[in-house]
Amino acid sequence: MRVLAISTSSWNSNNREFYRRLSLNGINLKLIVPESWDFGKGAKPADIIANEDPDIAFLTPSNYHQRLYYLKGIKKVVNEFRPDVIYYEGDPGSIMSVYLGFMARRSHSKFIALSCENLSQRPFDVIKREGIGQLHNSLLKYLLIRLSRSKIDDLLVINNDGLKCFKRIGFKKVTKIPLGFNESIFKLNLDARKRVRSRLNISKDTIVISYFGRLVFEKGVHILIDALNNLKVDNWVFLIDEFSGYKNDYQNVIEEKILKSKIKTKTIFFKANHTEIADYMNATDISVLASIPTNKWVEQYGRVVPEAMACGNRVIVSDIGAQNEFFSKDYFYKFNHNNHLSKLQTLIEKSCFDYNNGLLDRESISLYSQENFGINKQLNIFLKIIKNEK
Template identity: 40%
Template sequence: KIESNDPEIFFVKTKRSNPRLQKIIGLSSILDKKKPDIVFLDNDPGSLQAVEISKWCKKNNSKCVIQSCENLSFDYKSSFKRAGIKGFLLSFIKNYLNFLSKKNIDYIFTINNAGTEIFKNIGYKNVQKIPLGFNENLFNDFPEKRTEIRKKLELNNTVIAYFGRIVPEKGIHILLKALANLKYLEWTFILDDFELYKNSYFETISNLISELDLKSRIKYIKADHKEIVDYMNASDITVLASISTPKWKEQYGRVIPEAMACKNSVIVANSGALPELVGDAGFVFEEKNIDELAQNIENLIKNQNICSDYKEKAYQRAQKHLSIKSQFEIYDKIFKEIVNK
């Protein structure tokens, strides 16, 4: 629903599907009409959109601000090592497009430490890390929802949860193997019902659940983004056992701050930005280390006072540093600074 005081929305067509090479048809005409003080682009600075927008901003005395999710270095050596000649060619494109846009970009927001370092190292002077804020009115501690869902699903012990895509890089098989080592403890695992993930990894996970004899310990859920908060409130421990690959590592991990905001203790692999999110308010284990993950889960189940302490730590950290409010405060400060320069 569009309110009367909302900014005007322009529905446009695009040319090419690749975000790095995509062109927004008629963009310059819209910018000429509106003449904004700041143009904010949620795309990589090494993109044709960034080149076009930053050039327009320079010509029209506007400020160009970019937000990037990048967390893999695009120097030629690293890129070739990750993906061979294809990686080298992609690195060439990224570097060339950054060369064209860099001199006209006023500020870059990143969502992880690696991205901040990458852009500073290639010559960007104004770089600021920012959270991908969660809606604190939606993701929060709701005791009545916890009671309702736990009663509905007949949850009477420690609830361990995974929220997110059912794909290999999220390490669900690692989590299942860790849980299989803890069958002597009282716990329940909640997991998406796989309806949207009928792929080969879905088959792998389904077979693994049977092989490890975990069917009786799992409650399957089906929920959209707004409903997932109820299941997060019903949970005690959220785990993200992500596995980095040569071409990917966690850029952010949005479900972790959301779960923290719902007073979950969190355990994450040391993939990409995940350790940055939890800080000292959660547990970090070595990627693929099943025994270490199992030990962390075991510690929280056996020591409910520790689990409760970390729930509170996670909640406070999420609300203070990772919410939309935190994101807005950074935007507001930086936008005012660059407009007044």
């Protein structure tokens, strides 16, 4: 079977693991990656091809807008490769999706796309949420979705709300799939736990509470700091990214908030890349993602949650958003975002009590996440789809 995959995220070599494994499953895979991309910090060239990568072709994007770009030369690649399946790791509300849909029909290929959306994209609903200023954007996006709809044989989504939204507007088939993490990186690692805790001078009996992820308002880090500031527990420290190199106004607020709070002496700042972050997750006992829904955004997945779980963390999340749809109630707590502070504080204190009494089962938490949210789970679902298996 010949599969042509188009992936902007594979601009970063760390995000190619799914395709590496796909190519080892009897699939003749060709991966298309933009030769450069701008994720908000200026355009940068894609990572070079690694030895373990599948066949990759780098194409030039017309621009860096996820909905409006197209890749120059994609038509020639489709014509020469003659794929059985075209997989676009991107939203149906985009120029690329529309174009690839037409190409798939012309080449008699099955067309699959991926959406992370979890809010209705019907113009009336968008304007109701965000205001009349979104009229033109919502109309354009919905037009692109409608143009793509009849061409997409299977739309992959990553949350339950996305499943409902796209079924409601008439997509032929919609399938939920995890954004799999690399199980060989995010796993229990006692050596890493001991090494990191030793380097940071964290004693064996100290509870490590952490925040992993982007430092933006919607992630609710300020709520977490307020909750920690009033904890009725003593034996804990707070681990958070030092956010060097990408400061913004909110990050400055968070840093100042920490330095002026009672938790200043309990806070440890760290710096780590994508693979090193797993070591810090292993050193952690409790991870918190206090996401705040807004008119424009609700947590679409919360990838750090299954990654932290795979490293044995108890996770605490807010109750609105996809981060609480994917995880068994046995392994996480959730709190009401409208009554966030006292409930979050209570859940952190309960988790600390569980830790102090040996009730945090790191092995079970890790196994559950590895089996349900890793790349292998994602791959199994994807293979069934392209092979038309139930």
